Amino acid sequence: MADTRLIQGRYRLLELIGRGGMGEVWQARDESLGRRVAVKCLKPLGPQHDQTFIRVLRERFRREARVAAALQHRGVTVVHDFGEHEGVLYLVMELLEGRNLSQLMEDNKQHPLPVSDIVDIADQVADALAYTHEQNIVHRDLKPANIMRLTDGTVKICDFGIARLGHDIGFTSRLTGTGVAMGTPHYMSPEQIGGGHVDHRSDLYSLGCVLYEIATGAPPFDLGDSWSILVGHRDTAPRPLRGHRPELPDFIEEIVLDLLAKTPEERPSDAKDLRRRIGAGRATATPVAGTAPPPPHPPGGGEPGLPSWTRGMTTGHKAVTVSTLRTLPPDFTVGLTGDWTTAVDLRGPAPVRLPRPERPTPSPELLAVLTSRHNAGLSLGRLGRWEEAGEVHRAVATEREHALGPDHPDTLASRYEVGFTLSRTGRAADALREFGRVAEGRERALGPDHPETLAARQEMAYVLGRLGRHFEAHQAYTSVLASRERTVGPDHPDTLRCRHNLAFNLSRLGRLEDSYRMAEEVAEARTRVLGAGHPDTLVTRYEVAYALGQLGRWTEALQTYRDVAAARAQALGPDHPDTLAARYEIGISLGRLGRSAEALEQYRELVADRTRVHGAADPETLRARHGLGVNLGRLARWEEAMAEARDVCAIREQVLGADHPDTLVSRREVAVGLGWLGRWSEALAVYQQVAESRERVLGADHPDALASRNDQAHCLEQLGRGAEAVELYRRVAALRRQGGGG
Structure with a gap:
């Protein structure tokens, strides 16, 4: 690709900053937003691939790129955009200022890094892996060249999803006669080598290889040829780290050797467990010869307990x-600071010139x-x-x-x-x-x-x-x-985001038809600009479904929620919070359509998944359990419904508080069950408790408080206490008139 080439009329390639088996990485300028970015251009597909393969690969690329773009964590490189230009697939990412671990080792003449840096890198990478593994995403090609340490100390993992694309395209080499796909042999797990099942613990093994190298100066199996390296991973125990470097703390050696266990079951269970062990080791480690003790507080005023960055x-x-200020390299230019006295809107009118403030130049x-x-x-x-x-x-x-x-x-x-x-x-x-x-x-x-x-x-x-x-x-x-x-035009992502928010706000103004029409238009535009499976497109489709439900068009709402849930499961993973949220709305829609048996099964599955992913006491798990109880009631299974409501209410009271709106909704559901079971005296006491709580928190004229008083009056009627019921209904009506409610 020629210098200064423009991709998609937006990204101008300025300088080649890297080249590898997958393609090239360029420093570029986003002409639309006026910011520097990195653009990774994958190698063009050759004539050896048929059109079916190329079509499948393109779809695979889009799926992997969307997954990478959905990752939001300080330890993961941000993906801004992706697409295809003149037959070349490309990714647009944040431009990182720093060095990858391979470069740091080269700068250090292959000598190991300081102990404090090793621990800090291990902690930050483990934190990023804990996040990505929770999204059911495995990196598969973790190595020093894919881990960046920025100039401010932040550590970022690069190239999520790219390793699998490389395998599909055929850029990875193969061992002659073995049929084993080669990634980077120094960092491959035994299960990758053997072609077995690969999960998050394979990334932990690769991290162990990386930490071994930066702690000792060489990978654990630094042998003469690829086959010997693979055999080492599969069959040979790594030499203890302190055999290379005696001053290393015991806990570092123990953690790294555990990460390098031959079977996944012998390694730490997950990256969260790894982080806990790193924190415990850091807290209890005693300085050894050749290492300086850590200062009691981070230099420059940082607080104890916060990370090194x-x-x-x-x-x-x-x-x-x-x-007290850390001095950074003279060419350090990351950030917003510039010649701000000439403020230029890239697509707007002429520059606005302002006088410089009368203050010393910082x-x-x-x-x-x-x-x-x-x-x-x-x-x-x-x-x-x-x-x-x-x-x-x-x-x-x-x-x-x-x-x-x-x-x-x-x-x-x-x-x-x-x-x-x-x-x-x-x-x-x-x-x-x-x-x-x-x-x-x-x-x-x-x-x-x-x-x-x-x-x-x-x-x-x-x-x-x-x-x-x-x-x-x-x-x-x-x-x-x-x-x-x-x-910037009607189809710019920022314009579409504003239109999405406007559609949402229209529904809150009661303009439901207008809200639906605008959300539908935004969804179509986002599909055209970003793709049908992009998270932003799916957010708007979700809003379309909400508007349909508000309009009483529940059959259409149900189908739209189902489409969103399926697309999110594919793009973000089945356990992503957005996927689970769409599944919850499917249950709501089924209930509204009177299909309570289906809704009940929907909620049972959702409760199981929410409990597994987020825990039994998570508010969203409890929300799903509440939906389950409501549908038990709709099926006239009132004893079960009331038991579910009591259990959810007790947990919500403990987690959220006795007067939290969700707790009160569950308490009201207990009263509903009691009423259907004919236990009106008990129901009255619960309705009264809910009403008093809502009045105390929300005020006597709040709609929820008034609804609770109406519940209480209905209960009085059922108990034959008509005069008290009438008096309470009159009180509610008077409060509604005072509040402008009719």
Whole structure:
């Protein structure tokens, strides 16, 4: 491929940065979003393959690429896009600044790495594998060249799904006369060599080979030819690591040798177990000759108990001095910092020039460290640790404002992430204020139609919806959508995301037909642009199904949910939360159609899978059990239904609290069962308890509290206490009138 070639009219190839058996990797520029990316171009398919094989391979590539794109973890390389251009399959990934472990070993003249680095790399790779294995994804080609250590200390695994594609295409070599497909022989598990069943424990074996190499300077079976290496993996016990390097702590040797067990059953059970062992070993290890003891706290103000990549973090400007900052290479350019006084919208009007703030020019070292901390905050968010992420982003925002000014794009980027963490931790009103500040600052600095300005305004709309201010959210979404369509076109992913959110909000305004039509249009557009199995397409199909259900078109809703569940199982895996969520809605739809026996079986299977994947006390497991109990009742199996409701209620009370809405829904279901069994006195006591809880938490005029009082009045009627029932009905009617409910 020639230099500066443009792929799909969007990705401009700038510099070849790697070449291997699978193809080439280029540094490129995403012309649409103005960001640097890496583009992996797989080798063109040769004439030795027939058209059927090529068609199957292309579909396999799309499936593997979608799976890789769905992975969201700080330890896994982000896949932005994929496709085919002039017969070449390509992946667009985040551009990583750092060195892979093979390069680090070469830089170190094949000498082993420091003990602290080995432990840190092991811990981060184990964390990433724990995540991917939970998604039922096995890497199959873990090796030093596929593990990157970034300049901020983050470790990332690359090329998920690519190893299997390589095998299909035929890029892997074969041992003469053996019929054994060769991956990278130094890191293959015995079961891979023998052609046996391969699961997540094969990745653990490969990780053991990698750790053995970086700890000793050579792989465990560094023999003369490929066949000897494979025989070593299959039949030979590895030499203990301390035979190569006596100063290694015992726990490292023990863990690595356990990972290198010949049978999967002898290895650690999973990557989570491996992480626990690494943490325990790190906590109890005593320094040995030739190694320095770890400092009591991470350098630069990091907190005890946080991972090593938090080094250099502080809690505010006062904590920073130049002497505490980690110095990064002079060509370190990752991040948002640039010549921000010339703000250019790539597809918009002429640049907006702003005066430079009257403040000292910050040092490159300070900017680099702030970028590292910003990225660390993003990583915490990807792990779902939103409170910690918020603390990091607030600290970085304070320092960036001091160093760069309040309207600098970097400062606003940190403020935007602060708003995002507030939204994710349930502080919607605070998030709205933060996003409002960011939108105003970006409009001043970048212009009203700049993609980052629109992103902040779109988040404002989302938070307004969370606050129940759906009309204001509608206005905000409509305004952003007009700007996006004008600047990037109707089929741009950002435009489609805004239209999806607008469709969702329309349903909350009660405009169900409009919501359905818009969701259907977005789903068709996303199918055309991203593919039918892309997670974003399936999210919109899910919204289409929801709208159909709201319109009472349950047969169509059921089929759509089934289609979404099947596609998600294929693209994301059968145990992915999104797949399980679609299966739950299938149960809802079956129940609404009066097909309770089928719904019951649907929920039984879902409960079993939820329990296996997430545990018996997980809120989503309990939600599925609640659905199971409801359908037992619909089948008039009231004793079983009530027993299920009591059990779920007890667990929800313990996990969520006595007044949590889900707990109260289960408690009400107990009362329903008691009523159907004719035990009205007991039912009355439970209905009254639910009503009092809802009034205490939600207020006496809340619709749920009023519904509970109506339940209570119905119970009084059944007990022959008509006068009390009438009085309670009157109270409910009066409260509804006061609240504007009719």
